[in-house]
């Protein structure tokens with residue numbers, strides 16, 4: 492099968508490799524000419540024969556929106572756009588509506604697997620019309636892990652459902668990571684367990700908490716047993732926030748995912764204004780000692 496692929500960064504570049512290895516013809520476009528197969532999105536589209544399929548793999552927000560707008564002027568009725576980035580699910584309706592003005596079809600896909608997906612395959616969650624999903628199945632089959640399709644791919648629902656599924660997946664990811672991280676800190680803080688990396692490594696097989704994320708923690712501790720090289724500073728790309736927004740919209744209690752998101756915010760503070768206020772209040776009502784800030 493032939494397809495265009497816009498965005499050849501960490502994810503798109505590896506996906507092109509995996510698609511080509513499966514025998515698909517991929518014409519990739521990236522702003523970086525060193526990796527691009529075409530000088531522009533227009534040239535990429537020209538190299539495709541209709542009905543065309545174009546997969547978008549650029550950062551969510553403006554870059555994705557601009558790519559959709561550009562493609563809406565370049566593609567024709569019957570062509571299909573697959574948005575595989577980490578877009579917010581509410582963007583999908585607008586993307587689909589814009590493309591539908593020119594008869595262009597739209598599918599959104601949540602793609603999980605990170606830099607390991609090239610080798611292991613990517614977990615895929617798709618949203619869109621059944622006929623469009625059916626048309627793109629050879630592409631999904633090349634990208635997903637080997638084995639039964641239903642263990643690495645789902646047609647999760649209509650347009651927007653793929654990114655909604657990926658959003659919730661990432662909310663879970665936040666919570667799982669935070670639980671492992673807190674366990675790591677507690678083991679390291681007490682002097683009862685004297686070999687923390689070995690203990691966590693022993694959890695990798697047989698235990699109830701074994702998982703791929705745990706395997707990655709073991710890998711990180713193999714490289715740096717106390718994580719001494721790292722600062723405890725954690726960014727976020729939006730999916731965790733959207734998960735909490737949706738939990739609120741649906742009145743679903745989500746204390747673990749919420750705490751995990753807020754722990755990331757706390758990680759970016761040099762000092763906490765809120766905890767200064769707690770210290771000040773405790774000092775006011777009880778005369779309890781406070782520490783003065785330096786400088």
Ligand SMILES: O=C(O)[C@H](O)[C@@H](O)[C@H](O)[C@H](O)COP(=O)(O)O
Pocket residue numbers: 577602603604605661664726727728729730731
């Ligand atoms: O499933 C995945 O492959 C990951 O979730 C991937 O999509 C990416 O690493 C996150 O989007 C990072 O998200 P944060 O920056 O919000 O942690």
